[in-house]
Amino acid sequence: MGRRSDHSRAELREMIITEGHRQMQEVGFARFSAREVAKRIGYSIGTLYNVFGNYDGMILAINGRTLDSWRGFLDSQLAKAGPDADRLKCAIDAYFEFAIAHRHAWAALYDFRLPEEVPLPEFYQxxxxxxxxxxxxxxxxxxxxxxxxEAVPLARSLLATVHGHCAFTLNGTFALLGETDPLAAALQRVNEALAR
Incomplete structure (x- = not known):
């Protein structure tokens, strides 16, 4: 503790998000510890809450980093797709690949909830x-x-379909059900919906 004047507010914010995101990737939301983040960067937990306003603000900033990484990964994978590529297949592959590689951080996007009466901040939305x-x-x-x-409502439904297949893959449900290729199953459901 005690390095309160060593860093600007912007530097502190970046340090907290970086260490918080590292921890979220490592242990997930259920085992995430703000105290451990504070300890690892050499500041008090009060400093963390002072920078973000409260615990929820800090988690939103950390999850925001995951959303940025996810968006960047999707963009890069789609940019690599050739002109004749099945772009939706590429996007679904990227969804699964990112979730599997960043399992805990990805799950934290869904595990964390603000109280119902608290709207999402604009930056996060x-x-x-x-x-x-x-x-x-x-x-x-x-x-x-x-x-x-139909693009907007259909995209929401297709995203829910892919998400469900991915979540069932990561939590082992598909293995219990005997599904051996959930990625192919997700793509097939998407193609069936589009064909209709």
């Missing part, structure tokens, strides 16, 4: 919207012109 806009764009690319108005 913008990050979610950015990922959703990417999915809507890819879905719209495969829809005929007369179905473009």
């Amino acid at each position: 913008d990050k979610i919207t950015g990922i959703m806009d990417l999915v809507v764009r890819e879905v719209a690319l495969v829809l005929p012109p007369d179905r473009q108005d």
